[in-house]
Amino acid sequence: MNALHNLKHLAAVVRAHAAHLPERIAFNDDAAPALKAQHTATDGWSLESLRREFWQQYAPLSRAEPGPLPPLAVQFAGYAQWQRNCPQGEVPDRQLAYWERQLADLPALHNLPLDHARPAVLSFDGAVHGIALDAPALDGLRKLAAGRQASLFMLLHAAFSLLLARHSGSDDIVVGIPVTARRNKPVEGSSDYFANTLVLRTDCGGNVPFIDYLGHVKARHLDARSYQQVPFELLVERLQPARDASHAPLVQIMLAMADAPGAEAAGTKCDLTLAAATSADGLQLNFAYNAALFKPATVARMARHLAHLLRAIVADPACPIHALPMLDDEERRQMLERFQGRVADYPREATIHGLFEAQAARTPAALALVHARTTLSYVELNRRANQLAHYLRAQGVGGGSLVGVCLRRSAAMVVALMAILKAGGAYVPLDPNYPDQRLADMVDDSDIAWLLTQRDLAQRLAGHPVLGRERTALLALDVLDETLALQPYTDPEPAAAAGDLAYLIYTSGSGGRPRAVRICHRNAVAMIAWGGREYSGEELRRVLCCNSLNVDLSVFELFVPLSHGGAVVVVENAMALLDGSPDITLLNTVPSACRALVDSGAIPIGVRVVNLSGEALPPVLVDELIELPQVRRVCNLYRAAEDATYSSWISYADRPGESVSIGRPLDNRRFYILDARGQPVPLGVAGEIYIGGAGVALGYLNRPQLTAEHFLDDPFRPGGRMVRTGDLGCWREDGTVDYLGREDAQATLRGCRVDLARIEARLAACAGVSAAVVTAMVTAPDRQRLVAYLTPAAATGPTGRAGADLVAGARAALQSALPDFMQPAAWVVLPALPLTASGKVDRKALPAPRDTATGLAYVTPATRLEELVATLWERQLGVPTVGVEDDFFALGGDTPLALGILAKLSLIMGVALPSPEFFAAPTVRGVAQAFERLCGGAGIANDIVAVHRIATCRNPRWPP
Numbered sequence: 001m002n003a004l005h006n007l008k009h010l011a012a013v014v015r016a017h018a019a020h021l022p023e024r025i026a027f028n029d030d031a032a033p034a035l036k037a038q039h040t041a042t043d044g045w046s047l048e049s050l051r052r053e054f055w056q057q058y059a060p061l062s063r064a065e066p067g068p069l070p071p072l073a074v075q076f077a078g079y080a081q082w083q084r085n086c087p088q089g090e091v092p093d094r095q096l097a098y099w100e101r102q103l104a105d106l107p108a109l110h111n112l113p114l115d116h117a118r119p120a121v122l123s124f125d126g127a128v129h130g131i132a133l134d135a136p137a138l139d140g141l142r143k144l145a146a147g148r149q150a151s152l153f154m155l156l157h158a159a160f161s162l163l164l165a166r167h168s169g170s171d172d173i174v175v176g177i178p179v180t181a182r183r184n185k186p187v188e189g190s191s192d193y194f195a196n197t198l199v200l201r202t203d204c205g206g207n208v209p210f211i212d213y214l215g216h217v218k219a220r221h222l223d224a225r226s227y228q229q230v231p232f233e234l235l236v237e238r239l240q241p242a243r244d245a246s247h248a249p250l251v252q253i254m255l256a257m258a259d260a261p262g263a264e265a266a267g268t269k270c271d272l273t274l275a276a277a278t279s280a281d282g283l284q285l286n287f288a289y290n291a292a293l294f295k296p297a298t299v300a301r302m303a304r305h306l307a308h309l310l311r312a313i314v315a316d317p318a319c320p321i322h323a324l325p326m327l328d329d330e331e332r333r334q335m336l337e338r339f340q341g342r343v344a345d346y347p348r349e350a351t352i353h354g355l356f357e358a359q360a361a362r363t364p365a366a367l368a369l370v371h372a373r374t375t376l377s378y379v380e381l382n383r384r385a386n387q388l389a390h391y392l393r394a395q396g397v398g399g400g401s402l403v404g405v406c407l408r409r410s411a412a413m414v415v416a417l418m419a420i421l422k423a424g425g426a427y428v429p430l431d432p433n434y435p436d437q438r439l440a441d442m443v444d445d446s447d448i449a450w451l452l453t454q455r456d457l458a459q460r461l462a463g464h465p466v467l468g469r470e471r472t473a474l475l476a477l478d479v480l481d482e483t484l485a486l487q488p489y490t491d492p493e494p495a496a497a498a499g500d501l502a503y504l505i506y507t508s509g510s511g512g513r514p515r516a517v518r519i520c521h522r523n524a525v526a527m528i529a530w531g532g533r534e535y536s537g538e539e540l541r542r543v544l545c546c547n548s549l550n551v552d553l554s555v556f557e558l559f560v561p562l563s564h565g566g567a568v569v570v571v572e573n574a575m576a577l578l579d580g581s582p583d584i585t586l587l588n589t590v591p592s593a594c595r596a597l598v599d600s601g602a603i604p605i606g607v608r609v610v611n612l613s614g615e616a617l618p619p620v621l622v623d624e625l626i627e628l629p630q631v632r633r634v635c636n637l638y639r640a641a642e643d644a645t646y647s648s649w650i651s652y653a654d655r656p657g658e659s660v661s662i663g664r665p666l667d668n669r670r671f672y673i674l675d676a677r678g679q680p681v682p683l684g685v686a687g688e689i690y691i692g693g694a695g696v697a698l699g700y701l702n703r704p705q706l707t708a709e710h711f712l713d714d715p716f717r718p719g720g721r722m723v724r725t726g727d728l729g730c731w732r733e734d735g736t737v738d739y740l741g742r743e744d745a746q747a748t749l750r751g752c753r754v755d756l757a758r759i760e761a762r763l764a765a766c767a768g769v770s771a772a773v774v775t776a777m778v779t780a781p782d783r784q785r786l787v788a789y790l791t792p793a794a795a796t797g798p799t800g801r802a803g804a805d806l807v808a809g810a811r812a813a814l815q816s817a818l819p820d821f822m823q824p825a826a827w828v829v830l831p832a833l834p835l836t837a838s839g840k841v842d843r844k845a846l847p848a849p850r851d852t853a854t855g856l857a858y859v860t861p862a863t864r865l866e867e868l869v870a871t872l873w874e875r876q877l878g879v880p881t882v883g884v885e886d887d888f889f890a891l892g893g894d895t896p897l898a899l900g901i902l903a904k905l906s907l908i909m910g911v912a913l914p915s916p917e918f919f920a921a922p923t924v925r926g927v928a929q930a931f932e933r934l935c936g937g938a939g940i941a942n943d944i945v946a947v948h949r950i951a952t953c954r955n956p957r958w959p960p
């Protein structure tokens with residue numbers, strides 16, 4: 001007996017109902033045998049033969065006669081034995097070698113976007129979504145396949161992998177297909193488990209005609225079939241994918257014909273299984289998915305997209321694969337129309353200063369500007385700007401001439417901007433806090449003929465070969481006071497049109513020479529008009545002006561209030577709020593700077609709105625801000641320098657939930673999220689953000705090539721222009737956009753894209769953590785590791801234990817929430833994150849984690865004095881942990897820094913250590929000992945009590 005014979009030894013794992021399995025079974029017409037089995041015991045193929053043989057044997061056995069089937073030649077144990085011996089025996093090395101070659105550097109995981117974060121341990125919560133193609137459609141597919149000597153299954157595989165490529169943004173697509181191992185005659189009739197999974201990897205990289213791609217898929221199938229004897233388990237053993245309970249090894253997506261052996265179980269451990277079934281009615285495509293990962297709507301979308309792709313393939317099999325349409329008309333309309341910014345009226349022919357002049361005429365006496373003790377009403381500000389404008393005109397400024405502004409933050413700075421615009425010029429911000437070299441690059445690039453400055457700065461500028469060059473007239477406004485007072489204070493004749501250049505914004509770009517974005521009046525006016533609609537008069541009553549003019553945030557905080565009757569409160573920078581609490585209603589800054597303000601309780605009592613922009617906004621920060629009684633709402637504003645100030649936004653008056661979006665396009669803005677081939681990506685799928693509409697700048701200054709690369713014709717809006725941002729984003733179902741990071745800063749670990757922002761958000765939500773940054777560090781040419789940087793919340797004590805506890809807590813939280821490959825390999829605790837000049841986290845300035853492999857062992861300070869020295873070095877060098885044996889210069893110190901530290905130490909110790917002593921032994925211990933010698937004994941160290949030390953955890957896993 002074959003299958004039936006096996007039933008007895010399967011009794012332990014197979015539970016048969018309707019009768020105990022006995023020598024004699026009698027079924028009457030109403031009774032039916034039911035069989036329930038574990039998938040490790042039997043497979044679908046087996047059940048079918050079991051059913052057949054059962055009835056063959058049943059009749060004779062029920063009459064107590066011998067059954068017709070001969071005993072089984074090979075028992076499962078024998079097969080298992082054979083399988084175990086495979087590598088030496090029937091599975092030749094050639095077979096294994098094929099798979100090892102095929103699957104070298106296999107991505108650890110597919111890159112399909114998930115609706116729910118992948119849990120550290122994956123549970124399977126199955127659901128199915130089906131879609132049907134009618135008989136003529138199936139017929140078309142069959143004919144197409146037959147014409148290329150391919151099977152329908154191969155054709156479906158080709159289309160399915162294209163679907164996966166388009167949804168995951170990857171070209172390296174891995175799909176598992178179930179096969180039966182019953183190619184060996186002896187086991188063919190057995191009812192045990194012989195299913196195997198073949199791992200098929202296809203390359204969707206080239207944009208080849210679909211029929212060529214089908215040829216590629218077919219070749220993979222034929223190869224795989226001839227090497228199919230290698231059991232999946234053996235492959236896993238050989239390839240050693242990292243053990244990770246968050247996903248199945250090697251392959252997580254399956255494809256099967258529903259009537260093929262093994263299909264019924266293909267879904268069990270997978271993220272997604274497509275089972276296809278044909279019938280007289282047509283083709284049924286069932287997507288079985290893990291509901292712990294995907295939402296039903298997402299899978300329904302994928303199913304629709306596959307059906308659309310299949311129809312397109314039949315319609316035009318020679319179409320290049322990435323040009324095949326996948327979205328239906330409704331979806332395109334949704335993304336290209338419904339999700340777009342409102343079309344709103346704005347004064348298209350107005351200028352920035354024209355809006356201000358009109359406001360000054362409406363409310364001449366209203367407060368316009370506050371700086372320290374200076375206040376100016378609208379009419380005062382306007383008159384001073386007019387006087388300077390008349391003077392500049394007389395100097396020849398006009399017709400779009402570029403005028404540099406290098407002024408300290410003051411009323412004069414705002415006067416200068418308005419005056420340049422009124423004179424018909426465009427301003428070029430030159431922040432005096434920037435290093436000379438950076439300013440020189442900008443002066444050189446913009447070739448300005450005038451530079452407005454003030455007496456003390458003029459001396460510095462004049463002494464510099466570029467900044468003080470002859471071609472540029474330095475005009476010190478405070479020197480010109482008397483001359484200016486003689487100028488007329490009436491509005492000058494309009495000298496600029498809406499399409500004329502208004503200002504430059506320099507962006508650093510990715511390395512190299514800074515480049516200037518040319519913004520015209522109309523670009524800014526569209527944003528200013530939006531601001532007037534979205535921010536109330538009360539909210540704009542007193543707006544903090546804290547951003548450098550070199551950062552385009554300043555455009556919002558200056559010109560939105562000044563066009564709508566509000567006042568501008570000028571301070572040095574956002575950190576000025578730590579020293580004083582001016583009366584302001586709106587704060588406009590970057591999240592990192594705001595974080596520091598919240599931690600210090602420095603959000604002024606009058607603040608109604610907080611605008612945040614420039615970097616990913618942690619949800620916890622929104623929560624904490626909203627909890628402040630004075631704050632009514634928090635706005636996340638997304639911007640790119642190439643689009644005037646803000647491009648998209650969202651206003652939260654409530655807790656935003658787990659993630660914060662960058663909202664919707666501003667009025668008169670258009671957002672496109674496109675794949676590498678310029679096609680709109682589906683909802684939920686990552687693509688590059690392109691911005692079109694009223695804010696798109698004129699281009700870069702003096703960079704025709706770069707301008708042509710970044711500023712493109714809008715393919716969806718005839719006559720429109722759009723700009724590529726280099727940022728990744730995706731549409732949410734509600735039409736808001738998720739920001740997914742810079743395209744050039746994506747972390748890819750083991751072939752999987754890692755969403756650093758998501759890890760950061762998790763960390764920032766941990767108790768005791770104030771802010772978190774995760775970076776991918778390149779440790780070897782092709783290896784990256786994640787490094788997490790944490791800053792403790794203000795309430796956490798500064799002792800060493802606190803740092804270690806902080807990391808332990810954060811690590812535990814992450815381990816239970818995210819899969820293995822998203823776990824940081826190194827942890828660094830910093831007292832504060834390094835910030836750029838514009839207040840964003842300066843990722844380049846983050847210290848490398850201490851790497852004990854380099855031989856720099858960490859020795860903790862033993863005395864108070866050593867601790868004091870180490871702490872000072874840590875602060876001054878920006879190094880997270882300094883051990884007593886670390887060399888000052890090896891840590892990046894230089895002589896001026898050394899002298900500064902020496903002076904501080906000498907002050908604290910009350911004795912002056914000669915600098916040669918420092919340089920002779922520039923380690924923490926060496927310097928501490930030198931002081932001890934000077935003071936005549938070790939005892940002095942104990943007099944130092946107040947050492948404020950933020951300890952850093954040394955991670956035992958770094959390096960592993």
Ligand code: AMP
Nearest residue numbers: 613614615616637638639640641727739
């Ligand atoms: P910048 O180069 O300083 O002009 O900054 C522009 C870049 O900052 C954008 O390309 C984004 O990568 C990032 N950015 C701006 N606003 C946001 C925001 N609200 N959320 C996340 N990232 C942002």
Ligand code: MG
Nearest residue numbers: 640641643645
């Ligand atoms: Mg911008």
